[in-house]
Amino acid sequence: SRRAAALRVALLEDQLVVYFQPVVTLPDGRITGAEALVRWQHPAEGLLGPGAFIEAAEQTGLIVPLGAWVLRAATREAATWPGEQSVSVNVSARQLREPGFPSLVAAALTESGLPARRLTVEITESVAVGGGATMENLRGLRDLGVRLSLDDFGTGASTLTLLATCPVHQIKLDRSFVPDGRPDAIADAVAQMARAFGLEAVAEGVETAEQAARLTRLGYEKAQGFHFARPMPAAELRARLTTTV
Numbered sequence: 625s626r627r628a629a630a631l632r633v634a635l636l637e638d639q640l641v642v643y644f645q646p647v648v649t650l651p652d653g654r655i656t657g658a659e660a661l662v663r664w665q666h667p668a669e670g671l672l673g674p675g676a677f678i679e680a681a682e683q684t685g686l687i688v689p690l691g692a693w694v695l696r697a698a699t700r701e702a703a704t705w706p707g708e709q710s711v712s713v714n715v716s717a718r719q720l721r722e723p724g725f726p727s728l729v730a731a732a733l734t735e736s737g738l739p740a741r742r743l744t745v746e747i748t749e750s751v752a753v754g755g756g757a758t759m760e761n762l763r764g765l766r767d768l769g770v771r772l773s774l775d776d777f778g779t780g781a782s783t784l785t786l787l788a789t790c791p792v793h794q795i796k797l798d799r800s801f802v803p804d805g806r807p808d809a810i811a812d813a814v815a816q817m818a819r820a821f822g823l824e825a826v827a828e829g830v831e832t833a834e835q836a837a838r839l840t841r842l843g844y845e846k847a848q849g850f851h852f853a854r855p856m857p858a859a860e861l862r863a864r865l866t867t868t869v
């Protein structure tokens with residue numbers, strides 16, 4: 625497609641940028657890390673979000689070089705942060721099936737100087753269909769000392785089996801289950817599941833103080849969302865981290 629051809633050019637000509645959305649600890653709201661979110665600075669259309677191009681990238685396989693670029697950019701940036709903050713990078717099921725994916729991650733860590741413990745790889749429940757190559761890569765990442773997070777939690781399939789077989793450290797409650805005045809039974813159940821499996825519970829898409837308070841009571845350790853901070857350019861986050869440490 626034309627979009628895919630343009631995206632290929634974007635990769636070659638450095639039109640992609642990484643924004644960072646802070647992840648905070650509950651209840652104090654201290655920035656403990658950030659999620660890397662790719663954007664495309666399109667020469668004609670302006671700044672595009674992933675919704676405009678990730679699907680085309682997946683279909684054409686361009687997600688593999690794009691993902692490698694994001695990984696290098698995000699680890700390089702996080703290595704400049706003043707503390708122990710971690711960076712979370714989204715990895716698609718397609719990337720995770722690639723032979724040698726852990727070596728790519730190891731190279732990004734070596735090049736950037738970022739310690740493995742400060743990198744979190746976000747995967748979704750769709751990796752469950754990836755089979756043996758995927759599981760081998762997940763174990764490879766774990767052996768590097770990288771942390772794994774199960775993103776958009778609750779929206780996919782085979783949740784329980786995956787949790788029992790996949791070496792994840794964290795689960796990220798999908799924003800559609802963040803309590804909004806209705807009963808918070810799902811958010812509660814997910815927090816309890818996290819405790820049962822010994823995993824860290826994070827909530828995303830937190831937009832109000834009321835939601836943050838409820839999530840804290842339910843046992844969520846970390847949160848992310850517009851209530852705390854929007855995704856922002858790297859320099860903006862770096863400035864915040866250096867003035868508040």
Ligand code: G
Pocket residue numbers: 660661662673674675678687691694714715716855
């Ligand atoms: O930034 P925004 O909220 O528009 O992101 C929308 C979706 O795009 C998110 O669900 C996120 O997981 C996905 N996304 C953002 N950056 C990346 C990336 O670098 N790689 C992959 N595979 N997905 C990404």
Ligand code: G
Pocket residue numbers: 645661714775776799828829830831848849850851855
């Ligand atoms: O990986 P994931 O698809 O979950 O990426 C997070 C996406 O959610 C990003 O595109 C980000 O811009 C968006 N987002 C972040 N915080 C909020 C929020 O508080 N509310 C809503 N509606 N979207 C958010």
Ligand code: MN
Pocket residue numbers: 659714746775
């Ligand atoms: Mn994510």
Ligand code: NA
Pocket residue numbers: 775776796798799828
């Ligand atoms: Na998510």
